[in-house]
Amino acid sequence: MPLSRERIIEAALHIADTQGLRRLTMRRLGDALQVEAMAIYHHLPRGKEALMDALAEHVTAVHVEPGSTWQETAKAWCRASRELLRDHPGVLALALTKPPKGATAVAIREQTEQLTDAGLPGAAEAVRALRAFVFGSVAVEVQQSGWADPEVDEWVRRDERADVDFERGLEALLKGLET
Amino acid sequence: MPLSRERIIEAALHIADTQGLRRLTMRRLGDALQVEAMAIYHHLPRGKEALMDALAEHVTAVHVEPGSTWQETAKAWCRASRELLRDHPGVLALALTKPPKGATAVAIREQTEQLTDAGLPGAAEAVRALRAFVFGSVAVEVQQSGWADPEVDEWVRRDERADVDFERGLEALLKGLET
DNA sequence: ACCTGAACACCGTTCAAGT
DNA sequence: ACCTGAACACCGTTCAAGT
Numbered sequence: 001m002p003l004s005r006e007r008i009i010e011a012a013l014h015i016a017d018t019q020g021l022r023r024l025t026m027r028r029l030g031d032a033l034q035v036e037a038m039a040i041y042h043h044l045p046r047g048k049e050a051l052m053d054a055l056a057e058h059v060t061a062v063h064v065e066p067g068s069t070w071q072e073t074a075k076a077w078c079r080a081s082r083e084l085l086r087d088h089p090g091v092l093a094l095a096l097t098k099p100p101k102g103a104t105a106v107a108i109r110e111q112t113e114q115l116t117d118a119g120l121p122g123a124a125e126a127v128r129a130l131r132a133f134v135f136g137s138v139a140v141e142v143q144q145s146g147w148a149d150p151e152v153d154e155w156v157r158r159d160e161r162a163d164v165d166f167e168r169g170l171e172a173l174l175k176g177l178e179t
Numbered sequence: 180m181p182l183s184r185e186r187i188i189e190a191a192l193h194i195a196d197t198q199g200l201r202r203l204t205m206r207r208l209g210d211a212l213q214v215e216a217m218a219i220y221h222h223l224p225r226g227k228e229a230l231m232d233a234l235a236e237h238v239t240a241v242h243v244e245p246g247s248t249w250q251e252t253a254k255a256w257c258r259a260s261r262e263l264l265r266d267h268p269g270v271l272a273l274a275l276t277k278p279p280k281g282a283t284a285v286a287i288r289e290q291t292e293q294l295t296d297a298g299l300p301g302a303a304e305a306v307r308a309l310r311a312f313v314f315g316s317v318a319v320e321v322q323q324s325g326w327a328d329p330e331v332d333e334w335v336r337r338d339e340r341a342d343v344d345f346e347r348g349l350e351a352l353l354k355g356l357e358t
Numbered sequence: 359a360c361c362t363g364a365a366c367a368c369c370g371t372t373c374a375a376g377t
Numbered sequence: 378a379c380c381t382g383a384a385c386a387c388c389g390t391t392c393a394a395g396t
Contacts, residue, residue: 003360026389039361041390048389093272096318099325128319129348136315139275140307146278169308172355176348182379205370218380220371227370 003035005043009054016055016090024090026051053101056094059084061103063110070118071174074126077111078134078170085138092142096135126177133173137166182214184222188233195234195269203269205230232280235273238263240282242289249297250353253305256290257313257349264317271321275314305356312352316345 001007011032015024026048030037044050062084064076085095100108108127115123141162180186190211194203205227209216223229241263243255264274279287287306294302320341 025387027387036362037388038363038390038392042360093276096275096314097272097322099322125344128323128344132312132315132319132348134315135275135318136311136313139314139318140311143276143278144307165304165307169311169355172351176351204368206368215381216369217371217373217382221379 003033003039003043005054007033008040008043008051009058012051012055013058013088013091017088018090021090021093052094053098055091056098057101057103059088059091059095060100061107063107066114066118070115070120070123073111073114073118074130074174074177075170078130081131081134082138082166085134086142089142089145092138096139120177129173129177133169137162137169141166182212182218182222184233186212187219187222187230188237191230191234192237192267192270196267197269200269200272231273232277234270235277236280236282238267238270238274239279240286242286245293245297249294249299249302252290252293252297253309253353253356254349257309260310260313261317261345264313265321268321268324271317275318299356308352308356312348316341316348320345 008029012024012029015028015032026037026040029051030040033040040051041047044054046053060081062077062081064073064080067073067076085092088095108131112123112127115126120126144162145159187208191203191208194207194211205216205219208230209219212219219230220226223233225232239260241256241260243252243259246252246255264271267274287310291302291306294305299305323341324338
C-alpha cells in the first residue's frame with residue numbers, strides 16, 4: 001500500500017488518540033507507516049504544521065443531510081460533531097483551538113446555508129452558538145473522563161449522564177434560538 | 180530578583196500568549212528569565228509537564244465572592260472565567276483539555292458549594308453546564324479572532340457581538356437551570 | 359514521482375560540579 | 378539551597394542522492 005495523505009492522517013490520529021498528542025512525532029509517525037519520517041514531507045509539504053491542520057480539519061469538518069425542520073438539521077449536526085470529537089480526544093485541543101480553515105470553513109458555511117434555507121433568520125449567530133455548545137460539552141466531558149476513577153459503575157453512570165445532559169442542553173439551546 | 184515558581188509561570192504565560200505554545204521551550208523560558216534552562220527544574224521538579232499543569236491551573240482556578248442570589252454568584256464566576264481565559268489565548272488549549280487538578284479542582288468544589296449554599300439543588304450539574312458554556316464561548320470567540328481580518332471596524336464590531344452573545348447565552352442558561 | 363541517509367539546529371532532561 | 382556546563386537521546390526539517 002503506497003503512502004498517501006489519508007493513510008498518514010489515519011495513522012497520526014491513532015497515535016494521538018492512544019498515546020497523546022505530545023507523543024505524535026514525525027519519526028514515530030514514519031515508523032507506524034513503515035517509512036522514513038522524511039517521506040511524509042512529500043505528501044504534506046508544510047510538514048508537522050500541515051499535519052496538525054489536517055488533523056483539526058478531519059475532526060471538525062462535519063456534513064449532515066438537511067432534516068425536515070431547521071431544528072432537526074441543527075440537532076443532527078450537533079450530535080455528529082460531538083461524536084466525532086469524542087472519538088478523537090487526542091486532537092481535541094487542536095479542534096477547539098485552531099481557526100477553522102479549508103474543509104471546516106466550508107462545512108460551517110454549508111451549515112449556515114442549510115439553516116437559512118430552512119427558514120431560520122440569523123443563522124450565522126445560531127451556528128456560532130451551536131458550535132460553542134458542542135465544543136463546551138465535549139471539553140467538559142473529556143476532561144472529566146481523564147479523572148482517575150476506580151469505580152467502573154461510576155464510569156458508566158457518568159457516561160450516560162453526559163448523554164442526557166447533552167440532549168437536555170441541546171433542546172434548551174434550540175428553544176432559545178427560536179425567538 | 181531570585182527565580183521563583185511565580186516568576187516562571189508569569190514568563191511562560193507571556194511567551195505562550197505572544198509567540199504561541201509551540202514556541203514555549205525550557206531554553207527560551209530560561210533566556211527570558213536570564214537563567215540557564217536547567218535552573219527551572221529546581222522550582223518545577225517534574226519539568227515541562229509540571230509547567231503545563233501550572234499554566235492550565237493558573238487560567239482556570241477562579242474564585243468569586245458569593246452574590247445575593249445563586250444566579251449572581253454564577254454570573255460573576257462565568258464572567259471572571261471568560262475574562263481570564265480570553266486574556267491568555269496561548270494556553271487555552273491546555274485549559275480546555277487538561278483534567279482539572281489542584282487549585283482548579285478546589286475552585287470547582289468551592290463553586291459547587293457556593294451554589295448549594297445559595298439554595299440551588301443539583302449544583303454539580305449546574306457547575307458542569309456553566310463550565311461548558313464558558314469553555315465553548317471562549318473557544319469559538321478566540322478561534323474567530325484568529326481568522327484573517329483586514330477591516331479594523333469589523334474587528335471591533337465582532338468583539339462587541341461576542342460580549343452580547345455571551346451575556347444573552349448566560350442569561351438563557353441560568354433560566355434553564357432554575358427548573 | 360517517491361523515498362532514503364546524512365546532516366544541522368534545536369529540544370527536554372540527567373547529573374556531577376560549582377557557589 | 379540554588380544555579381551552571383557538559384552530555385545524551387530525541388526532535389523537525391533540508392537537501393542531495395538514489396530508484
